[in-house]
C-alpha cells in the first residue's frame with residue numbers, strides 16, 4: 001500500500017448530459033443520489049447499485065430501439 005491512487009468507487013452513473021438533475025432518497029440506506037432521467041416518478045428510489053432500477057436516459061429509451 002505504497003502507491004495509493006485516488007479512491008474511486010465504481011458506481012452506476014445516473015447523470016447524463018446537461019439536463020438538470022434531481023435528488024433521490026434511497027429508502028434503504030437513507031443516502032441521497034442525483035439522477036437526471038426525465039422518466040422518474042418517485043423520489044424515494046434505491047440507487048441502481050443498491051437494487052434500484054437503472055434510470056432511463058433521454059434519447060436512449062429502450063422502447064425506442
Ligand SMILES: [Zn+2]
Nearest residue numbers: 035036037040
Ligand atoms: Zn431520477
